Amino acid sequence: MSKETSFKKEFTLGDRIVRRMGYGAMRITGKGIWGPPRDKAEAVRVLKRAVELGVTFIDTADSYGPHVSEDLIAEALYPYPPDLVIGTKGGFLRTGPDQWTVDVRPEHLKNALEGSLARLKVDQIELYQLHRVDPKIADKTFEFLQGVQEEGLVKHIGLSEVGVDEIKKAEEYFEVVSVQNMYSVNNRKWESVLKYCEDTDKAFIPWYPMDASKADSISKLDAISREVGATSHQVALCWLLHHSPNILLIPGTSSVEHLEENMKAELIALTPGQLKKLDDLG
Numbered sequence: 001m002s003k004e005t006s007f008k009k010e011f012t013l014g015d016r017i018v019r020r021m022g023y024g025a026m027r028i029t030g031k032g033i034w035g036p037p038r039d040k041a042e043a044v045r046v047l048k049r050a051v052e053l054g055v056t057f058i059d060t061a062d063s064y065g066p067h068v069s070e071d072l073i074a075e076a077l078y079p080y081p082p083d084l085v086i087g088t089k090g091g092f093l094r095t096g097p098d099q100w101t102v103d104v105r106p107e108h109l110k111n112a113l114e115g116s117l118a119r120l121k122v123d124q125i126e127l128y129q130l131h132r133v134d135p136k137i138a139d140k141t142f143e144f145l146q147g148v149q150e151e152g153l154v155k156h157i158g159l160s161e162v163g164v165d166e167i168k169k170a171e172e173y174f175e176v177v178s179v180q181n182m183y184s185v186n187n188r189k190w191e192s193v194l195k196y197c198e199d200t201d202k203a204f205i206p207w208y209p210m211d212a213s214k215a216d217s218i219s220k221l222d223a224i225s226r227e228v229g230a231t232s233h234q235v236a237l238c239w240l241l242h243h244s245p246n247i248l249l250i251p252g253t254s255s256v257e258h259l260e261e262n263m264k265a266e267l268i269a270l271t272p273g274q275l276k277k278l279d280d281l282g
């Protein structure tokens with residue numbers, strides 16, 4: 001595998017330089033993103049290894065577990081290395097495995113934010129992301145976020161699963177530094193949002209970046225993976241790094257082996273022809 005790369009490895013998120021190859025901490029919980037992980041020691045190893053390998057951006061949410069992911073991050077990594085940025089999210093109520101209810105009322109978000117600050121053992125969340133917007137109460141939600149930023153409880157604010165109009169509406173209240181939408185080489189629904197974020201210097205953070213549980217999606221990458229001597233998961237991630245310089249990657253895994261494999265996506269050199277074939281999948 002060639003070590004040459006043709007993309008920037010870092011991005012300025014708000015006022016912090018982070019490595020674009022980050023880690024998503026949703027998978028270190030139990031089945032259905034509920035309760036503790038099957039192998040807690042491995043989950044702690046994954047977090048420590050991510051930082052050892054140079055990850056400086058970790059994504060989590062109060063709803064992962066709920067609370068489990070944030071608790072494990074603090075257990076494994078606190079006191080945090082100075083260059084580590086932890087982005088968390090609020091806006092979902094959890095009632096059981098695979099059950100997610102949007103709740104972005106200020107009273108829910110206040111409790112969620114206080115909980116995240118306590119679990120992560122910080123006085124300020126560096127990146128607080130609104131997990132979902134509820135159009136019926138968007139103004140109230142945005143006013144709440146503006147307030148907690150003014151109070152200093154959150155430094156930067158991001159949004160998730162939003163269109164350009166919602167981003168613009170939120171920006172009447174605060175600066176939006178990042179947008180986290182579902183996106184991958186096989187799923188380009190949010191291409192226009194990605195472009196808007198690139199044009200306005202916001203990070204675009206694709207979730208489900210490898211489309212990994214869909215065997216038919218990931219198998220579309222098999223031919224190119226064989227050509228470059230990489231795995232399909234690595235090719236999916238490498239394409240994202242090439243596709244737009246404001247993309248931050250947060251591939252999720254519960255295993256050190258997969259983490260190490262995913263991190264090596266940064267080392268793959270794709271030719272213009274291979275990139276074109278991958279572009280054409282969308």
Ligand SMILES: NC(=O)c1ccc[n+]([C@@H]2O[C@H](COP(=O)([O-])OP(=O)(O)OC[C@H]3O[C@@H](n4cnc5c(N)ncnc54)[C@H](OP(=O)(O)O)[C@@H]3O)[C@@H](O)[C@H]2O)c1
Binds near residue numbers: 253258
């Ligand atoms: N904003 C939102 O609404 C939202 C929604 C979902 C997720 N997220 C965030 O986005 C992050 C990434 O999304 P995601 O975890 O859903 O999807 P993903 O990163 O595309 O895929 C994760 C899945 O792929 C498997 N996997 C990872 N690396 C692999 C490899 N090298 N080979 C084979 N299988 C591999 C994992 O299983 P193993 O554990 O076995 O590796 C896991 O089942 C999450 O961790 C979370 O932080 C945000």
